[in-house]
Amino acid sequence: MNLTTLTRSLSAFALAGSFCFSQAQTKKTWTDAEVMKIHKEAYLVDLHNDVPMITVTGKDFSLRGAGQHTDAIRMKEGGMGGQMFAAFVPTNYVATNASAHQALRLIDSIKEDIWKKNAAQFNWAASPADILANKKAGKMSALIGIEGGHAIEDDVRLLRRFYELGTRYMTLTWANTNNWCDSSGDINNPKVKHWGGLNDLGKSIVLEMNRIGMMVDVSHISDGAFWAVIETSKAPIIASHSSCRILCDAGRNLTDDMIKALAKKGGIMGINFSCDFLSQKAKDANPMNRPEVVKERERIMAEVKDQQEAMKQFRAMMAKYRGETPRATLKDVVDHIDHVVKLVGVDHVAIGSDFDGIGCTPEGLDDTSKFPNLTRALLERGYTPQMITKIYHGNLIRVFSEVEKVSASMR
Numbered sequence: 001m002n003l004t005t006l007t008r009s010l011s012a013f014a015l016a017g018s019f020c021f022s023q024a025q026t027k028k029t030w031t032d033a034e035v036m037k038i039h040k041e042a043y044l045v046d047l048h049n050d051v052p053m054i055t056v057t058g059k060d061f062s063l064r065g066a067g068q069h070t071d072a073i074r075m076k077e078g079g080m081g082g083q084m085f086a087a088f089v090p091t092n093y094v095a096t097n098a099s100a101h102q103a104l105r106l107i108d109s110i111k112e113d114i115w116k117k118n119a120a121q122f123n124w125a126a127s128p129a130d131i132l133a134n135k136k137a138g139k140m141s142a143l144i145g146i147e148g149g150h151a152i153e154d155d156v157r158l159l160r161r162f163y164e165l166g167t168r169y170m171t172l173t174w175a176n177t178n179n180w181c182d183s184s185g186d187i188n189n190p191k192v193k194h195w196g197g198l199n200d201l202g203k204s205i206v207l208e209m210n211r212i213g214m215m216v217d218v219s220h221i222s223d224g225a226f227w228a229v230i231e232t233s234k235a236p237i238i239a240s241h242s243s244c245r246i247l248c249d250a251g252r253n254l255t256d257d258m259i260k261a262l263a264k265k266g267g268i269m270g271i272n273f274s275c276d277f278l279s280q281k282a283k284d285a286n287p288m289n290r291p292e293v294v295k296e297r298e299r300i301m302a303e304v305k306d307q308q309e310a311m312k313q314f315r316a317m318m319a320k321y322r323g324e325t326p327r328a329t330l331k332d333v334v335d336h337i338d339h340v341v342k343l344v345g346v347d348h349v350a351i352g353s354d355f356d357g358i359g360c361t362p363e364g365l366d367d368t369s370k371f372p373n374l375t376r377a378l379l380e381r382g383y384t385p386q387m388i389t390k391i392y393h394g395n396l397i398r399v400f401s402e403v404e405k406v407s408a409s410m411r
Protein backbone atom coordinates (compact mmCIF):
# COMPACT_ATOMS: atom_id res chain seq x y z
CA MET A 1 0.00 0.00 0.00
CA ASN A 2 1.63 3.24 -1.10
CA LEU A 3 1.13 6.57 0.61
CA THR A 4 -1.62 7.75 -1.75
CA THR A 5 -3.61 4.54 -1.24
CA LEU A 6 -3.08 4.75 2.51
CA THR A 7 -4.31 8.34 2.55
CA ARG A 8 -7.31 7.34 0.47
CA SER A 9 -8.16 4.46 2.82
CA LEU A 10 -7.81 6.70 5.83
CA SER A 11 -10.19 9.23 4.27
CA ALA A 12 -12.67 6.48 3.41
CA PHE A 13 -12.40 5.29 7.01
CA ALA A 14 -12.98 8.85 8.21
CA LEU A 15 -15.99 9.31 5.99
CA ALA A 16 -17.44 6.08 7.34
CA GLY A 17 -17.52 7.90 10.66
CA SER A 18 -14.81 5.97 12.50
CA PHE A 19 -12.01 8.42 12.68
CA CYS A 20 -9.73 9.15 15.58
CA PHE A 21 -7.92 12.32 16.47
CA SER A 22 -4.39 11.10 15.69
CA GLN A 23 -5.42 10.03 12.21
CA ALA A 24 -6.89 13.48 11.55
CA GLN A 25 -3.55 14.98 12.45
CA THR A 26 -1.67 12.75 10.00
CA LYS A 27 -3.66 14.20 7.10
CA LYS A 28 -2.21 17.54 6.15
CA THR A 29 -4.30 18.53 3.16
CA TRP A 30 -7.96 18.07 2.30
CA THR A 31 -9.41 18.35 -1.18
CA ASP A 32 -12.52 20.50 -1.61
CA ALA A 33 -14.52 17.34 -2.38
CA GLU A 34 -13.37 15.69 0.88
CA VAL A 35 -14.19 18.81 2.90
CA MET A 36 -17.63 19.13 1.31
CA LYS A 37 -18.44 15.45 1.96
CA ILE A 38 -17.49 15.72 5.62
CA HIS A 39 -19.25 19.09 5.84
CA LYS A 40 -22.54 17.77 4.44
CA GLU A 41 -22.48 14.66 6.62
CA ALA A 42 -21.92 16.86 9.68
CA TYR A 43 -25.29 18.55 8.83
CA LEU A 44 -24.73 22.05 10.19
CA VAL A 45 -27.79 23.40 12.01
CA ASP A 46 -27.03 27.02 12.82
CA LEU A 47 -28.72 28.14 16.04
CA HIS A 48 -29.41 31.75 15.08
CA ASN A 49 -30.15 33.77 11.94
CA ASP A 50 -32.15 36.99 11.68
CA VAL A 51 -33.17 36.86 8.01
CA PRO A 52 -36.91 36.60 8.89
CA MET A 53 -36.86 40.32 9.70
CA ILE A 54 -36.10 40.80 6.00
CA THR A 55 -38.43 38.13 4.56
CA VAL A 56 -41.31 39.50 6.66
CA THR A 57 -41.13 42.67 4.57
CA GLY A 58 -41.83 40.68 1.40
CA LYS A 59 -38.35 39.90 0.04
CA ASP A 60 -38.28 36.62 -1.91
CA PHE A 61 -36.11 34.17 0.06
CA SER A 62 -35.64 31.94 -2.99
CA LEU A 63 -33.62 34.65 -4.78
CA ARG A 64 -29.92 35.27 -4.27
CA GLY A 65 -29.43 38.40 -2.21
CA ALA A 66 -32.76 38.20 -0.34
CA GLY A 67 -30.91 38.75 2.91
CA GLN A 68 -27.49 40.30 3.22
CA HIS A 69 -26.01 36.94 4.23
CA THR A 70 -28.82 34.45 3.78
CA ASP A 71 -31.14 33.07 1.09
CA ALA A 72 -32.19 29.60 -0.05
CA ILE A 73 -29.51 29.53 -2.77
CA ARG A 74 -26.58 30.47 -0.56
CA MET A 75 -27.72 28.14 2.23
CA LYS A 76 -27.65 25.29 -0.29
CA GLU A 77 -24.25 26.34 -1.64
CA GLY A 78 -23.05 26.43 1.97
CA GLY A 79 -24.12 22.79 2.40
CA MET A 80 -26.16 23.68 5.48
CA GLY A 81 -28.20 21.13 7.40
CA GLY A 82 -30.68 23.57 8.84
CA GLN A 83 -31.39 26.81 10.54
CA MET A 84 -33.10 27.95 13.70
CA PHE A 85 -34.63 31.13 12.25
CA ALA A 86 -35.05 33.96 14.74
CA ALA A 87 -38.39 35.65 15.18
CA PHE A 88 -36.72 38.83 16.43
CA VAL A 89 -39.04 41.47 17.86
CA PRO A 90 -37.42 44.92 18.00
CA THR A 91 -38.03 46.97 21.14
CA ASN A 92 -40.12 49.61 19.39
CA TYR A 93 -43.08 47.19 19.53
CA VAL A 94 -43.06 47.19 23.35
CA ALA A 95 -44.55 50.66 23.90
CA THR A 96 -47.65 49.92 21.82
CA ASN A 97 -47.98 46.39 23.20
CA ALA A 98 -47.57 44.97 19.69
CA SER A 99 -44.68 42.59 20.35
CA ALA A 100 -46.74 39.38 20.11
CA HIS A 101 -48.30 40.66 16.88
CA GLN A 102 -44.85 41.16 15.35
CA ALA A 103 -43.63 37.76 16.62
CA LEU A 104 -46.63 36.12 14.92
CA ARG A 105 -45.89 37.94 11.65
CA LEU A 106 -42.26 36.72 11.79
CA ILE A 107 -43.33 33.15 12.53
CA ASP A 108 -45.69 33.35 9.58
CA SER A 109 -42.83 34.56 7.38
CA ILE A 110 -40.58 31.68 8.50
CA LYS A 111 -43.34 29.20 7.67
CA GLU A 112 -44.72 30.73 4.47
CA ASP A 113 -41.85 32.67 2.87
CA ILE A 114 -38.87 30.57 3.94
CA TRP A 115 -40.17 27.03 4.36
CA LYS A 116 -43.27 26.53 2.19
CA LYS A 117 -42.07 28.57 -0.80
CA ASN A 118 -38.83 26.58 -0.76
CA ALA A 119 -40.27 23.22 0.23
CA ALA A 120 -38.06 21.39 -2.26
CA GLN A 121 -35.10 22.31 -0.04
CA PHE A 122 -36.60 22.68 3.42
CA ASN A 123 -38.61 20.49 5.74
CA TRP A 124 -40.18 21.74 8.90
CA ALA A 125 -38.60 20.62 12.21
CA ALA A 126 -39.99 20.94 15.70
CA SER A 127 -38.15 18.10 17.44
CA PRO A 128 -34.77 16.35 17.46
CA ALA A 129 -36.44 13.44 15.64
CA ASP A 130 -37.61 15.82 12.88
CA ILE A 131 -34.05 17.14 12.41
CA LEU A 132 -32.64 13.61 12.10
CA ALA A 133 -35.44 12.56 9.72
CA ASN A 134 -34.76 15.62 7.52
CA LYS A 135 -31.05 14.80 7.51
CA LYS A 136 -31.91 11.31 6.29
CA ALA A 137 -34.23 12.74 3.64
CA GLY A 138 -31.53 15.11 2.39
CA LYS A 139 -33.53 18.21 3.30
CA MET A 140 -32.57 21.29 5.26
CA SER A 141 -34.43 21.74 8.56
CA ALA A 142 -36.27 24.99 9.31
CA LEU A 143 -36.93 25.76 12.97
CA ILE A 144 -38.14 28.78 14.96
CA GLY A 145 -36.59 30.55 17.94
CA ILE A 146 -38.06 33.74 19.38
CA GLU A 147 -35.54 36.50 20.08
CA GLY A 148 -36.68 38.86 22.84
CA GLY A 149 -38.80 37.61 25.76
CA HIS A 150 -40.98 40.73 25.49
CA ALA A 151 -42.64 38.88 22.57
CA ILE A 152 -44.89 37.03 25.03
CA GLU A 153 -46.13 40.32 26.53
CA ASP A 154 -45.60 38.93 30.07
CA ASP A 155 -48.19 36.20 29.53
CA VAL A 156 -47.40 32.47 29.73
CA ARG A 157 -50.58 31.78 27.76
CA LEU A 158 -48.88 33.43 24.77
CA LEU A 159 -45.68 31.49 25.48
CA ARG A 160 -47.62 28.24 25.23
CA ARG A 161 -49.29 29.25 21.94
CA PHE A 162 -45.91 30.24 20.48
CA TYR A 163 -44.70 26.74 21.36
CA GLU A 164 -47.72 25.28 19.59
CA LEU A 165 -46.76 27.24 16.46
CA GLY A 166 -43.34 25.58 16.49
CA THR A 167 -41.16 27.92 18.57
CA ARG A 168 -38.50 25.79 20.23
CA TYR A 169 -36.35 28.37 21.96
CA MET A 170 -36.73 31.89 23.30
CA THR A 171 -33.99 34.32 24.33
CA LEU A 172 -35.31 35.67 27.62
CA THR A 173 -34.40 39.20 26.54
CA TRP A 174 -32.96 41.08 23.60
CA ALA A 175 -30.84 44.19 24.34
CA ASN A 176 -33.70 45.53 26.50
CA THR A 177 -34.57 44.53 30.04
CA ASN A 178 -38.24 43.51 30.09
CA ASN A 179 -40.72 43.20 32.94
CA TRP A 180 -39.16 39.99 34.26
CA CYS A 181 -35.54 39.55 33.10
CA ASP A 182 -32.45 41.79 32.97
CA SER A 183 -30.57 42.32 29.71
CA SER A 184 -26.84 42.74 29.18
CA GLY A 185 -27.76 45.53 26.75
CA ASP A 186 -28.93 48.02 29.38
CA ILE A 187 -27.68 46.53 32.65
CA ASN A 188 -25.46 49.59 33.24
CA ASN A 189 -28.21 52.09 32.49
CA PRO A 190 -29.42 53.47 35.83
CA LYS A 191 -32.63 54.78 34.24
CA VAL A 192 -33.80 51.22 33.55
CA LYS A 193 -35.56 49.28 36.32
CA HIS A 194 -33.72 46.01 36.88
CA TRP A 195 -34.68 42.86 38.76
CA GLY A 196 -31.39 41.54 40.10
CA GLY A 197 -31.50 38.95 37.30
CA LEU A 198 -34.91 37.30 37.09
CA ASN A 199 -37.93 38.31 39.18
CA ASP A 200 -40.64 35.87 40.28
CA LEU A 201 -42.51 36.19 36.98
CA GLY A 202 -39.23 35.50 35.14
CA LYS A 203 -38.62 32.38 37.22
CA SER A 204 -42.14 31.13 36.54
CA ILE A 205 -41.63 31.72 32.78
CA VAL A 206 -38.37 29.72 32.81
CA LEU A 207 -40.13 26.86 34.62
CA GLU A 208 -43.05 26.99 32.18
CA MET A 209 -40.57 26.80 29.29
CA ASN A 210 -39.08 23.72 30.96
CA ARG A 211 -42.54 22.21 31.38
CA ILE A 212 -43.68 22.72 27.80
CA GLY A 213 -40.30 21.78 26.27
CA MET A 214 -39.06 25.13 24.96
CA MET A 215 -35.30 25.66 25.21
CA VAL A 216 -34.28 28.52 27.52
CA ASP A 217 -31.86 30.77 25.63
CA VAL A 218 -29.53 32.93 27.72
CA SER A 219 -28.01 34.94 24.85
CA HIS A 220 -28.50 38.69 25.50
CA ILE A 221 -29.41 38.38 29.19
CA SER A 222 -27.32 39.99 31.94
CA ASP A 223 -24.77 38.06 33.97
CA GLY A 224 -27.06 38.22 37.00
CA ALA A 225 -29.95 36.83 34.97
CA PHE A 226 -27.66 34.07 33.64
CA TRP A 227 -26.89 32.87 37.17
CA ALA A 228 -30.57 33.09 38.14
CA VAL A 229 -31.46 30.92 35.12
CA ILE A 230 -28.76 28.39 36.07
CA GLU A 231 -30.37 28.16 39.48
CA THR A 232 -33.96 28.04 38.19
CA SER A 233 -33.98 25.92 35.05
CA LYS A 234 -34.68 22.22 35.42
CA ALA A 235 -33.42 21.52 31.89
CA PRO A 236 -30.14 22.19 30.04
CA ILE A 237 -30.00 25.73 28.64
CA ILE A 238 -28.60 27.16 25.44
CA ALA A 239 -26.83 30.38 24.48
CA SER A 240 -27.89 30.43 20.83
CA HIS A 241 -25.50 33.16 19.69
CA SER A 242 -22.80 34.13 22.20
CA SER A 243 -19.02 33.82 22.08
CA CYS A 244 -16.23 33.72 24.72
CA ARG A 245 -15.64 36.82 26.84
CA ILE A 246 -12.07 35.87 27.72
CA LEU A 247 -11.16 36.19 24.01
CA CYS A 248 -13.25 39.28 23.34
CA ASP A 249 -14.55 41.41 26.20
CA ALA A 250 -18.14 41.98 25.09
CA GLY A 251 -21.01 41.93 27.59
CA ARG A 252 -22.92 39.60 25.22
CA ASN A 253 -20.18 36.95 25.49
CA LEU A 254 -19.93 34.34 28.24
CA THR A 255 -17.19 34.29 30.88
CA ASP A 256 -15.31 31.05 31.51
CA ASP A 257 -17.26 30.54 34.76
CA MET A 258 -20.53 30.93 32.84
CA ILE A 259 -19.37 28.48 30.15
CA LYS A 260 -18.45 25.95 32.87
CA ALA A 261 -21.86 26.36 34.55
CA LEU A 262 -23.68 26.04 31.21
CA ALA A 263 -21.71 22.86 30.44
CA LYS A 264 -22.32 21.43 33.92
CA LYS A 265 -26.03 21.80 33.23
CA GLY A 266 -25.58 19.92 29.96
CA GLY A 267 -26.10 22.99 27.74
CA ILE A 268 -24.53 24.38 24.57
CA MET A 269 -23.39 27.74 23.25
CA GLY A 270 -23.47 28.70 19.57
CA ILE A 271 -20.46 30.80 18.60
CA ASN A 272 -21.57 34.19 17.27
CA PHE A 273 -19.81 35.48 14.11
CA SER A 274 -20.09 39.22 14.81
CA CYS A 275 -16.57 40.69 14.42
CA ASP A 276 -16.84 42.59 17.67
CA PHE A 277 -17.80 39.47 19.62
CA LEU A 278 -14.88 37.52 18.12
CA SER A 279 -11.93 39.88 18.01
CA GLN A 280 -10.86 42.37 20.68
CA LYS A 281 -9.14 44.41 17.97
CA ALA A 282 -12.35 44.62 15.95
CA LYS A 283 -14.37 45.44 19.05
CA ASP A 284 -12.05 48.23 20.14
CA ALA A 285 -12.25 49.77 16.66
CA ASN A 286 -16.02 49.31 16.30
CA PRO A 287 -17.56 52.50 14.90
CA MET A 288 -20.72 51.69 16.90
CA ASN A 289 -18.87 53.11 19.88
CA ARG A 290 -18.30 56.50 18.20
CA PRO A 291 -20.54 59.19 19.73
CA GLU A 292 -21.79 60.41 16.31
CA VAL A 293 -22.83 56.85 15.40
CA VAL A 294 -24.57 56.29 18.73
CA LYS A 295 -26.51 59.55 18.21
CA GLU A 296 -27.52 58.71 14.64
CA ARG A 297 -28.54 55.17 15.60
CA GLU A 298 -30.77 56.54 18.36
CA ARG A 299 -32.32 58.98 15.88
CA ILE A 300 -33.08 56.18 13.40
CA MET A 301 -34.58 53.97 16.10
CA ALA A 302 -36.80 56.80 17.36
CA GLU A 303 -37.88 58.29 14.03
CA VAL A 304 -38.00 55.51 11.45
CA LYS A 305 -40.96 53.24 12.08
CA ASP A 306 -40.49 50.94 9.08
CA GLN A 307 -38.04 48.24 10.13
CA GLN A 308 -36.59 47.64 6.68
CA GLU A 309 -36.08 51.35 6.08
CA ALA A 310 -34.43 51.68 9.52
CA MET A 311 -32.06 48.81 8.69
CA LYS A 312 -31.31 50.40 5.30
CA GLN A 313 -30.44 53.74 6.86
CA PHE A 314 -28.39 52.07 9.55
CA ARG A 315 -26.42 50.02 7.00
CA ALA A 316 -25.85 53.11 4.85
CA MET A 317 -24.43 54.91 7.87
CA MET A 318 -22.19 51.96 8.79
CA ALA A 319 -20.97 51.61 5.18
CA LYS A 320 -19.07 54.89 5.62
CA TYR A 321 -16.82 53.18 8.12
CA ARG A 322 -16.21 50.03 6.07
CA GLY A 323 -12.52 49.42 5.49
CA GLU A 324 -11.58 51.54 8.49
CA THR A 325 -12.02 48.78 11.00
CA PRO A 326 -10.31 45.39 11.15
CA ARG A 327 -12.59 42.41 10.56
CA ALA A 328 -12.46 39.22 12.57
CA THR A 329 -11.30 36.12 10.70
CA LEU A 330 -12.16 32.47 10.24
CA LYS A 331 -9.29 31.73 12.61
CA ASP A 332 -11.00 33.78 15.34
CA VAL A 333 -14.14 31.63 15.00
CA VAL A 334 -12.08 28.44 15.34
CA ASP A 335 -10.25 29.98 18.33
CA HIS A 336 -13.58 30.57 20.11
CA ILE A 337 -14.76 27.02 19.35
CA ASP A 338 -11.40 25.68 20.50
CA HIS A 339 -11.53 27.69 23.72
CA VAL A 340 -14.88 26.13 24.67
CA VAL A 341 -13.61 22.67 23.72
CA LYS A 342 -10.47 23.06 25.84
CA LEU A 343 -12.46 24.47 28.76
CA VAL A 344 -15.42 22.07 28.91
CA GLY A 345 -15.12 19.60 26.02
CA VAL A 346 -16.57 19.27 22.53
CA ASP A 347 -20.09 18.44 23.79
CA HIS A 348 -20.96 22.03 24.67
CA VAL A 349 -20.22 24.11 21.59
CA ALA A 350 -22.28 24.79 18.46
CA ILE A 351 -22.66 27.44 15.75
CA GLY A 352 -24.92 30.48 16.18
CA SER A 353 -23.71 32.72 13.36
CA ASP A 354 -26.27 35.54 13.82
CA PHE A 355 -26.10 36.07 10.04
CA ASP A 356 -28.36 38.92 8.92
CA GLY A 357 -28.36 40.19 12.49
CA ILE A 358 -24.75 41.40 12.43
CA GLY A 359 -23.06 44.17 10.52
CA CYS A 360 -19.57 42.70 10.24
CA THR A 361 -18.83 39.07 9.38
CA PRO A 362 -15.44 37.35 9.67
CA GLU A 363 -13.15 37.17 6.64
CA GLY A 364 -13.76 33.76 5.06
CA LEU A 365 -17.25 33.47 6.58
CA ASP A 366 -18.88 36.32 4.71
CA ASP A 367 -22.29 34.68 4.33
CA THR A 368 -24.12 31.34 4.59
CA SER A 369 -22.50 30.01 1.40
CA LYS A 370 -19.07 30.05 3.06
CA PHE A 371 -19.69 27.51 5.84
CA PRO A 372 -17.53 24.80 4.18
CA ASN A 373 -14.53 27.09 4.91
CA LEU A 374 -15.26 26.57 8.61
CA THR A 375 -15.22 22.79 8.20
CA ARG A 376 -11.88 23.01 6.40
CA ALA A 377 -10.45 25.25 9.14
CA LEU A 378 -11.65 22.84 11.86
CA LEU A 379 -10.15 19.83 10.03
CA GLU A 380 -6.88 21.70 9.62
CA ARG A 381 -6.95 22.49 13.38
CA GLY A 382 -7.09 18.73 14.02
CA TYR A 383 -10.83 18.31 14.58
CA THR A 384 -12.22 14.96 13.47
CA PRO A 385 -15.41 14.56 11.42
CA GLN A 386 -17.10 13.18 14.55
CA MET A 387 -16.17 16.24 16.60
CA ILE A 388 -17.41 18.52 13.79
CA THR A 389 -20.67 16.55 13.64
CA LYS A 390 -21.21 17.15 17.36
CA ILE A 391 -20.56 20.87 16.96
CA TYR A 392 -22.80 21.15 13.90
CA HIS A 393 -25.88 19.26 15.11
CA GLY A 394 -25.08 16.40 17.51
CA ASN A 395 -24.87 18.60 20.59
CA LEU A 396 -28.13 20.35 19.68
CA ILE A 397 -29.85 16.97 19.30
CA ARG A 398 -28.62 15.95 22.77
CA VAL A 399 -29.80 19.17 24.48
CA PHE A 400 -33.11 19.25 22.57
CA SER A 401 -33.79 15.60 23.54
CA GLU A 402 -32.95 16.30 27.17
CA VAL A 403 -35.28 19.34 27.16
CA GLU A 404 -38.05 17.09 25.79
CA LYS A 405 -37.33 14.50 28.50
CA VAL A 406 -37.50 17.11 31.28
CA SER A 407 -40.73 18.43 29.78
CA ALA A 408 -42.26 14.93 29.77
CA SER A 409 -41.31 14.52 33.45
CA MET A 410 -43.03 17.84 34.38
CA ARG A 411 -46.30 17.35 32.54
Ligand SMILES: [Zn+2]
Pocket: 147, 220, 241, 354, 357
Ligand atom coordinates in the same frame (compact mmCIF):
# COMPACT_ATOMS: atom_id res chain seq x y z
ZN1 LIG B 1 -29.24 38.62 19.02
